[in-house]
Structures are given as C-alpha cells and as structure tokens.
Amino acid sequence: MSQTGVxxxxxxxxxxxxxxLLKDPVTIxxxxxxxxxxxxxxxxxxxxxxxxxxxxCRQSFTPRPTLYKNIVxxxxxxxxxxxxxQAAPPAGPGDMACDVCTGRKLKAIKSCLVCLASYxxxxxxxHNELHPGNTHNLINATRNLQKNICSHHDKLLxxxxxxxQQCICYLCLMDEHRGHDTVSAAAERTEKQKELGETQRKFxxxxxxxxxxxxxxxxxxxxxxxxxxxxxxxxxxxFTELICSIERRRSEVKELIRDQxxxxxxxxxxxxxGPGDLPSITVxxxxxxxxxxxxxxxLKDRMEDVFKRTLVNISQTVxxxxxxxxxQAAPPAxxxxxxxxxxxDFCTGRKLKAVKSCLKCLASYxxxxxxxxxxxxxxxxxxxxxxxxxxxxxICSHHDKLLxxxxxxxQRCICYLCTMDEHRGHDTVSAAAERTEKQKKLGVTQRKFxxxxxxxxxxxxxxxxxxxxxxxxxxxxxxxxxxxFTELICSIERRRSEVKELIRDQxxxxxxxxxxxxxxxxxxIAELRRRDAELEQLSHTEDHIHFLQxxxxxxxxxGPGDSPSITVxxxxxxxxxRKSVSQLKVQLEDFCKEELVKxxxxxxxVHIVEPRTREDFLQSVSLSVPLLDLQTYPESLSIxxxxxxx
Numbered sequence: 063m064s065q066t067g068v069x070x071x072x073x074x075x076x077x078x079x080x081x082x083l084l085k086d087p088v089t090i091x092x093x094x095x096x097x098x099x100x101x102x103x104x105x106x107x108x109x110x111x112x113x114x115x116x117x118x119c120r121q122s123f124t125p126r127p128t129l130y131k132n133i134v135x136x137x138x139x140x141x142x143x144x145x146x147x148q149a150a151p152p153a154g155p156g157d158m159a160c161d162v163c164t165g166r167k168l169k170a171i172k173s174c175l176v177c178l179a180s181y182x183x184x185x186x187x188x189h190n191e192l193h194p195g196n197t198h199n200l201i202n203a204t205r206n207l208q209k210n211i212c213s214h215h216d217k218l219l220x221x222x223x224x225x226x227q228q229c230i231c232y233l234c235l236m237d238e239h240r241g242h243d244t245v246s247a248a249a250e251r252t253e254k255q256k257e258l259g260e261t262q263r264k265f266x267x268x269x270x271x272x273x274x275x276x277x278x279x280x281x282x283x284x285x286x287x288x289x290x291x292x293x294x295x296x297x298x299x300x301f302t303e304l305i306c307s308i309e310r311r312r313s314e315v316k317e318l319i320r321d322q323x324x325x326x327x328x329x330x331x332x333x334x335x336g337p338g339d340l341p342s343i344t345v346x347x348x349x350x351x352x353x354x355x356x357x358x359x360x361l362k363d364r365m366e367d368v369f370k371r372t373l374v375n376i377s378q379t380v381x382x383x384x385x386x387x388x389x390q391a392a393p394p395a396x397x398x399x400x401x402x403x404x405x406x407d408f409c410t411g412r413k414l415k416a417v418k419s420c421l422k423c424l425a426s427y428x429x430x431x432x433x434x435x436x437x438x439x440x441x442x443x444x445x446x447x448x449x450x451x452x453x454x455x456x457i458c459s460h461h462d463k464l465l466x467x468x469x470x471x472x473q474r475c476i477c478y479l480c481t482m483d484e485h486r487g488h489d490t491v492s493a494a495a496e497r498t499e500k501q502k503k504l505g506v507t508q509r510k511f512x513x514x515x516x517x518x519x520x521x522x523x524x525x526x527x528x529x530x531x532x533x534x535x536x537x538x539x540x541x542x543x544x545x546x547f548t549e550l551i552c553s554i555e556r557r558r559s560e561v562k563e564l565i566r567d568q569x570x571x572x573x574x575x576x577x578x579x580x581x582x583x584x585x586x587i588a589e590l591r592r593r594d595a596e597l598e599q600l601s602h603t604e605d606h607i608h609f610l611q612x613x614x615x616x617x618x619x620x621g622p623g624d625s626p627s628i629t630v631x632x633x634x635x636x637x638x639x640r641k642s643v644s645q646l647k648v649q650l651e652d653f654c655k656e657e658l659v660k661x662x663x664x665x666x667x668v669h670i671v672e673p674r675t676r677e678d679f680l681q682s683v684s685l686s687v688p689l690l691d692l693q694t695y696p697e698s699l700s701i702x703x704x705x706x707x708x
Contacts, residue, residue: 075139078118079104079602081202083143087135092121095135102129117598120266120591158203160185170203175605176218178207201604210607219607222250227614229607247606254613258601265594269587276583283576290569293636294562297643301558304647305551311654312547315661316540323536359546364653366553375642404449406431416449424453424464468496561643565636 077084079100086098094116096104105114105126115122152168153159159167160182170180174189176198181189189198210219217231225242235244398412399405405413406428416426420435422444427435435441456465463477471488481490491499596616603609 075135075142081602081604084135084139087132087139088129089132089135090116090129091123091127092116092119094118095132098129098131115266117602120269120594120598122270158205172200172202173204173207175199175201175207175210175607178210178218180204180207199604204605204608206605206608209611210605220247221245222247222610224250229610247610251606251609254610255601258597258613262594262597262601265590265597269590269594272583272587272590276580276587279576279580279583283573283580286569286572286576289636290565293565293639296640297558297561297565300643300647301554301561304650305554307651307654308547308551308554312543315543315547318661319536319539319543323533359542360657364657366550404451418446418448419450419453421445421447421453421456424456426450426453466493467491468493470496561639565639568636 075084075087076082077087077097077100078094079096082097084095084097087095088098088101089095090101096117101117104117108114109126113122113124114126152166153170158170158173158180160170161179162185163182168182168184170182172186173180176193177189180203186200211217212219212231212234214237215231215233217233219229219231221230221232221235221244222228223230223234223239223242223244225244226239229247230239230244235242397414399415404416404419404426406416407425408431409428414428414430417429418432418435419426420441422441426449432446435444435446457463458465458477458480460483461477461479463479465475465477467476467478467481467490468474469476469480469485469488469490471490472485475493476485476490481488593616600609600612600616
C-alpha cells in the first residue's frame with residue numbers, strides 16, 4: 063500500500079471506542095467497525111435491555127448480532143502499523159499540530175494530560191518509550207489542554223470541588239476551597255459517568271418513543287390518503303351509477319308519454335268509416351300532460367332537497383370524523399373545560415370538556431373516556447345524550463334515586479321509592495310506558511295532519527288541472543321532462559364535484575396538520591440524536607477535567623414539555639362519507655321509482671271520449687293543437703327557478 067503512494071489515514075482505522083488502531087476488527091450490520099473486545103464490552107452493558115445499538119449512528123439491533131473478524135480491515139491495519147510512520151499526514155488547517163515536530167509539523171494524534179502537549183505518531187512512540195507503563199494519561203489530540211491548568215496557580219486541575227461544582231488544583235484546596243467537599247477528578251468522573259449513562263438511556267428511550275410516534279403518524283397519513291382516494295373513487299362510481307339510473311328514468315318517462323299519445327291517436331283514427339258516420343275523437347278541451355310535467359318537477363324538487371340535506375350531512379360527517387379521529391396534537395386550551403362548560407367526570411388533573419352524558423351512569427365523558435361506551439358490549443344499552451350539567455334533574459331530590467316512574471295522578475316523574483311514600487296508591491307507570499302512550503297520541507295527531515295535507519294537495523292538484531291539446535301537450539311534456547332530467551343530471555354532476563372537492567379539502571387539511579407534526583417530530587428526533595451523540599462522545603473522552611467541565615451543560619435530561627405528545631387514531635378513514643353517498647344513491651333511486659309510478663299513473667289517467675260525427679272529429683283535431691305553455695303555471699316556474707338556483 064505504501065508503494066502505491068497512498069497516504070493512510072490512521073483515523074479511518076481507529077476504533078471510536080478506545081480511540082486506538084483496530085484490534086481484531088469487526089464490522090457490525092450498520093457498516094461501522096470496532097475492536098471486537100470494545101464492542102463486546104459495550105454491548106454487554108445493554109444485555110438487560112435486549113436492544114443493542116451502534117455507538118456512532120445509534121442504529122438498534124435485535125437480537126444481538128454475531129461478530130466476525132473483518133479480514134480485509136485486519137490486513138490493512140497491519141500494513142498501517144508497518145507503514146504508518148512514513149505515511150503520517152502533515153497538519154492541515156484546523157488540525158492539531160505536533161508540539162515536538164520541527165520544520166513542517168505533522169498532525170498530532172494524541173495529547174498528554176501530564177505533559178500538556180500533543181504528539182504525532184513518531185513523537186508519540188518516543189513519548190511512550192520515555193514514560194512506559196501508561197503512567198501518563200493520553201487522549202485524542204485536543205486544543206483544550208490549557209483548560210486543564212488552574213488559572214490562579216498554574217497547576218494541573220486534578221481535584222473536583224463538589225461544594226462549588228468546579229475543578230481545582232491542589233493549591234486551591236489549601237486556599238479558597240479549604241474545608242469544602244472535594245474528591246479526585248477521576249472519582250467524580252466515575253460518579254458523573256453513571257449519571258451520564260442514565261441520561262443517555264433516557265435520551266435513547268425518548269428517541270425510540272418519538273420514532274415510534276413518527277412511524278405511526280406516517281402510517282396514519284398514508285391510511286388517510288388511501289381512505290380519501292377510496293372515498294373519491296366510490297363517490298365517483300356511485301354518482302356515475304346514479305346518473306345512468308336518471309338517464310333510464312328519463313327514457314322511461316318519455317316512452318310512457320309517447321305510448322299514451324300513440325294509443326290515443328290510434329283510437330281516434332283507426333275505427334272503420336261508415337256513410338255519414340265517420341268515427342272521430344272528441345278531446346276534452348282541458349286535457350293536457352301538465353300533471354306529467356308537475357310530477358317530474360316534483361321529482362326533481364324532492365331529489366334536490368335530498369341532495370342539500372345529504373351534502374350537509376356528508377360535510378358535517380367528514381368534519382366530525384376528523385375532529386374525533388384526526389391527527390392532532392395534545393388538546394389545545396379550548397378543549398379543556400372552562401367556566402360554564404360540562405367537565406369530564408373521569409379526567410384526572412386538568413379536566414377536558416365533556417361531549418356526551420350517559421343517562422345510565424349519570425356521568426359526563428370527554429372524547430377519550432367516551433370510547434368505551436362505543437366499543438364495549440357492557441355499555442351498549444346505555445343511553446347517551448349531549449353533554450349536560452343537569453343530570454341531577456334526573457335524580458329524585460328526596461331519595462337520590464333515578465326518576466324512572468311516571469305518576470299519572472300528579473302528572474310528574476318520580477323514583478320507585480316515591481311510589482311507596484307520598485305517591486302510594488297513585489296511578490303510576492314506567493316512564494318508558496308513558497312515553498310510548500303519549501307517542502301514540504302524537505302519531506295519531508301527526509297522521510291527521512298528513513292526511514289533511516294530502517287531501518288539500520289533492521284538491522289543489524284537481525283545481526290546477528288544465529286540459530290542452532293532446533299532441534302539443536305531450537310534446538311539451540316530453541321537452542320539459544327532457545330539460546328537467548338534463549338539469550337534474552347537471553346538478554348531480556355538480557354535487558359529485560362538490561363531494562370530491564370536500565373530501566380532497568379535508569384530506570389536504572388533515573395531511574397539512576400531520577406534516578406539521580411530522581416536521582416537529584423530525585426536528586425533535588434530530589435534536590435528541592445530536593445531544594445523544596454529544597453524550598456518547600463525552601462518555602468516551604479520557605480527559606476527566608474536560609468531562610467534568612462539560613458534563614453539567616450537556617447532561618440535562620429531556621424534559622416532558624419539550625414536545626407535544628402526538629395522538630394518532632388507527633381507524634381514521636372516510637368510510638362515513640362513502641356510506642353517506644351510498645345512502646344518497648339509494649334514497650334517490652327510491653324516489654325515482656316512486657315518482658315514476660306516479661308519472662305512469664298520471665299518463666294513463668288521460669280520459670278519451672268517442673266522437674260521433676266528422677265535424678266532431680275535425681273539431682277535436684283543432685282542439686288538440688294548443689301548446690302546453692308552462693310559463694302560464696307559476697308553480698312550475700317556482701320549482702324551476704329554485705332548482706336553477708341550487
């Protein structure tokens with residue numbers, strides 16, 4: 063290797079644990095290499111956790127990797143030992159230069175804490191020959207050797223004053239630090255090393271927790287995107303099927319009108335002629351297909367109403383789902399119960415705002431503590447209502463029991479103990495039974511109202527019937543039905559775009575929030591790793607004074623408030639949106655079927671009167687010419703205008 067002129071960098075073949083040339087080099091799965099003895103000792107300390115990590119990059123391994131000698135590295139280290147003195151590089155900008163070299167100084171590789179000098183490979187060998195037996199403490203080359211000298215007495219700092227938390231020399235011990243709690247720097251280093259190890263474990267644990275949260279958050283974002291895409295595809299498919307269904311209904315309505323028109327026309331002209339008695343048809347001058355147009359308009363109007371309600375429900379469902387399960391940081395201040403709010407009865411510490419109250423448990427729950435009521439079979443029969451602070455109103459003020467009996471005599475709710483006391487002998491039933499009874503009365507009243515409405519609507523329909531020419535009325539009905547169905551399809555197309563846009567907007571908002579949290583987590587993990595690397599580097603320094611001077615600044619454990627905790631719901635999805643769109647399709651198809659039956663019945667109710675003379679037939683033809691003009695019907699105009707304004 064030396065023959066090719068390649069300069070060997072000793073640092074590339076040094077163990078980052080012992081800072082010396084690799085002895086029996088091994089390469090672990092992440093790619094870093096260490097002395098076999100050094101990495102074994104390091105991992106032996108992690109046996110109690112069962113998780114082993116690289117001292118440099120902190121990558122974790124489970125189970126403990128098997129170590130094999132790196133033959134190539136071993137050969138290169140041997141060649142480096144033979145050629146290293148000739149291949150030692152000169153000191154460059156930023157390098158620590160050898161203090162003994164004359165002329166062009168070589169790069170120092172070690173510093174002596176006793177000599178307070180740094181040495182290159184050549185002069186380090188001479189130093190070790192002059193001071194055999196490791197009597198001098200050597201560390202990696204450093205510029206901070208002067209920090210090991212007392213600024214007052216120019217003596218080596220080798221004592222630690224626990225009283226003043228600083229390193230001192232032996233003369234300081236007889237002066238301003240007399241009587242203080244002092245130990246040797248090496249002894250204090252041993253004590254602090256234990257604290258540093260504990261702090262390191264806390265940092266590594268925090269890093270693992272944050273990495274787990276980061277992974278969960280990324281999975282939740284992917285799940286959210288997949289769910290949103292599935293919801294968009296399903297809504298597109300359902301709306302497409304709905305449009306096809308509307309197209310079929312349009313064809314059926316048109317065919318109904320044409321078939322009835324054809325039947326009426328054939329009946330008027332196909333009778334055999336006789337002398338002076340030509341069969342003809344007399345069309346009622348009030349005959350028209352306006353009822354067909356009205357039925358189609360009513361169909362459109364009802365479907366538009368369903369669209370409005372369903373789209374609002376879908377929007378509310380999406381927002382509510384994201385509120386319940388979204389990717390959120392810890393609850394903001396407005397989620398906590400304030401003055402006038404109902405507090406969760408199960409929160410400890412600062413209570414969150416309750417969202418539901420249970421009439422069975424007589425308690426209020428926040429979103430988190432409410433989940434068992436949705437998931438556990440034990441709570442299936444519990445009745446939930448909006449959070450209320452008036453649960454005590456459902457408790458008997460005399461006996462502190464649940465009000466579940468109704469006294470018909472006194473017209474009030476009571477508990478079962480009241481039936482044995484002041485309400486003894488009264489006419490009492492369960493509250494549920496009384497509710498059922500009153501519900502029946504309410505239903506009877508409601509049916510009467512609905513019956514009256516139907517009667518009045520029928521009367522109104524009968525009053526508004528107007529008869530027009532059969533041919534032109536049928537044509538007008540066809541044209542109007544075509545126009546209405548076309549507008550309805552356009553409306554469905556708009557609703558499809560709105561639903562898709564709604565899903566994408568909510569997805570974008572949720573992903574944006576999640577990406578913000580991801581960025582904060584990544585920043586925190588990077589900061590934790592940086593501090594952990596500093597701790598790792600400090601833990602391996604051989605300079606006790608540098609260790610003690612730096613320990614206090616870098617050994618602060620991670621605080622619980624450094625970063626907000628992240629809550630990820632694994633069930634986050636747009637399933638509710640897909641269900642709502644599917645329900646919309648079912649409702650609209652039911653409406654189409656129902657209204658198509660009405661339209662069919664309306665068309666078949668056209669009354670045909672047999673003509674008696676040719677003159678009657680000619681008159682019937684003349685009566686069949688007027689065009690059905692929906693502009694003369696304000697009801698049709700109002701339906702059309704309200705539809706176009708959607």
